[in-house]
Amino acid sequence: MRRIPSFRRLMHISSSRSIEHDVDAELLFHIEARVEDLMREGHSRADAERQAKREFGDANEARRELATIDRRSARRAGWREWIASVKQDVRISWRSLRSRPAFTITVLLTLGLGIGANAAIYSVTYAVLLKPLPFGQPERLVHLWETFDGPVDRRSEGSYPDYRDLRDRTRTLSGVAGYQTSGVLLGAEHPTTIRAGTVTANFFDVLAVHPTIGRAFRAEEDAVGAPRVIVLTDGMWEREFKRSREAIGSSMILDGRPATVIGVLPSSFRFGGRASSPDVWIPIQQDDLRDSRGSHWINLIGRMKSGVTVAGVTRDLSSIMNDLARDFPESNSKRSAVAVPLRDELVGSVQTLLISLYAAVIVVLLVACTNVANLTLMRGTDRERELAVRVALGAGRGRLVRQLLTESLLLSVGGGALALMVAKFGIKAVIAVVPERTLVSIPGIASAGIDGRVVAYAALISFVAAIAFGLLPAIRATRASIHGFLKQGVRGSSARAGLRDGLVVAEIAFTVVLVSGATLFAKSLRNLLSIDAGFRTEHIATAGILLSPTIANDRARATQAFDRLTAALRGVPGVESIGLVNRLPMNAGETWDFEIVGRPHSLPGQAPTGSIRKVGGDYFNTLGISLRRGRLFNSGDTEHAPRVVIVNDAFVRAYFPGVDPIGQGIIRRRDTLRVVGVVHDVAIGKVEDPVPPTWYVPVAQESAGFMRVAIRTTRDDAELFTRLSTMLGAIDANAAVVEPASMEDLVNRSSSVFARRFPLILIGAFAAMALLLALVGIYGVVSYSVGQQRRELGIRMALGADARGVVGLFLRRSAVVAMIGAVAGIVVAIVSARFVAGMFYGVRPSDPLTYVGASLLLGVASLAATFIPAMRASRVDPTVTLRAE
């Protein structure tokens, strides 16, 4: 047999026509050969042809069948070849990437960092802002605020009678429910504290949440005196019952009294915001506040009917509130109500924060991508020779592009995988920065993690980044190499040098934006921490004291218990002084209305108000709150002594301007209190907010079930808290010490500090990453131009230029690039800082020092990154370089 080289085979072409042609040729050969054989045996031609055809069978059927088989087989062969060629591409790309480890590792790390940080923030942002709230049709849920149009506009919780009227009269809401949260004692002896959501019976109906086992509350279960029932969160079910179905119907001791478990909520259920995700849910059953329109304590939520807008709900509620103001002027005049989407209420505080972080991390990604583009561009120039040779050997441009595409995809897969590791670590780090108290109030943040969505996001970003910033520059480089290289030898065109400088300008600009952002937050934090909050924070240990309900509800016994505890604490060595207060500073609380003796009775809704603090022990001295006039409370101010009050400077400014406040009378309900002292202002709510008028009353003259103790001590806190528990147990076996923390920790964890420290840490980290990437980029570009200009430098030095001149050449160039980048960066930074101006404190978004500082930092950094390769250039031996060309 002689072989005929088949052109079709050579070119891997197998069209349908050629397949049929081949089948025909093959069968024709068979018939002819058979006919010839038969004729040789003596048959006539006609006879032979008949017999051959008979032996063959149905020829038409055979043609169809064989062609089908061949077509199928050609398709498979095509696939096999394609896969083989892809394998080959991957192999070549792998070799090529491995042969340039510095390039490959830099690109991988750059992509990994940039995309990883991005995926981490995306994951957190998604979990908090984008993931639907774990309720049925959550977009229809609204939070309802009562509003008060008095001397100070403000929002407040609702009163129970108002809740009842809103619920019954609304036309726009299909349901209104109320909730409140508090700490409760779990267990009989040595109880622990857990958080309880106290809700109206329809709460879960309004949220459209169904327990996974058991049931939710029935309508009659929030009646006064109804049997006590509990709905558990999934976490609590796990903790107390190890997920046993036996939980339903079993009993738990809450606040010293048994209650029956009736249901368990889905594990996805989280209710953040003002409820701080309670552990258990119980119906509201106490009766003391049910009929008071003047007591505002219940948070309200509602579910909108279909086709209703939030503004429509607000109009509806306002008109109901107007009617109530007419019917109950004493309590309701000037009060109205407003609806806000529940999501805004739950995550509103972190929305701006997360969006700015997301913007910051996108900037990091841009710096990373710019770096990749720069590296690829330089590498493309480096491999011009390789690519040009392949073109000369007959590789088409398409084949080269496919090769480059494969390299980009390999890099993107590697970078993406690295990014997921960075993201996994990053998410943990982000969550670790959030204080626990803040964490529970941001619904969903704890659920942030690497899931399919984050993987898809990282894959998409790395793919786009690799294509846009890896492949395109590479193709650009091949175009030049294909056309020009073989003619003129290696020489980067000046156009490409310009592009490289442009990319460095962009990197510097982006980095300036991040560095200035971080600086603005750092300054805000410094300003915030340097505010004189009016009290000392050093060496003060604090803890909540939760008495058992029987004692807490009995004023005399509660006072006695606190007295005994204070006395016991005083005996502990190292304890210098002890104070009691119902709320520590920086914790806005109740505001009470009052009247002033000797002045006309105020119109409804216009009574003077002040934040109220109930204090005991040596509160003012312990916290270092200085006395301005008069006296502090003393042991003589008992339950039966004349009622007394101490006010702050803001109170005097507001209500006794130009008058001696000492001895003035303040009327609260039926009691008249005498002002005995004036103290320095202390932050009541956020430390950066103005201090409101505040009045202090002795706890002995007011009922106070829950108090916090503040202890000035030289002792170790942890050990002190253990002793405190023991001492408290001796006084009230069913009481608990809750939320022990040093005053310094409380300040650091406060929302004001968090709102600056959190972005400072993260944006600072991003700025550091961007700076690092920019340094790598600048270093790469300068090293590269040193390599490119070797010949030119050689000539210059041969002509007498000294090392200093050569270094200066590069430094000047970098300085110009850095300056342009800094200016661009400052412009972008000032514009974007305006959007987040509200997040800063005591620093203007256009703070000149910040921008000068950031620019200087970048300038110095970029000169440093230039200096090393430039020094190398200056050591070039002219004779060697020139000979090499």
Added chain:
Amino acid sequence: MPDLDLLQGTLDTLVLKALTWGPRHGYAVARWIKDTSDQAISVEDRALYVSLHRLEERGWVESQWGLSENNRKAKYYELTAAGHRQLKAKAREFTTYAHAMFKILETT
């Protein structure tokens, strides 16, 4: 005509065997089967070509155009390494089967 499945499998094996002596075109394979079996096995030529093309699809034989003894263009088939292995396996299978059948039939 006997059961088609059995026939197809048997035919495939015969075709593979026919190619153990080197590349052959379809007509030569047909002749070889007829001659070697003393005309005992007679199949339609059509079935034989289906078999050849299937074997090629499975990668057990490869085909190539060449020139025949009397200088005509013909399609030659050649066993691949996988084809050799397949033939061995099939041969073993048949032998075992045949032994078993004989043993049963000779039992009195």
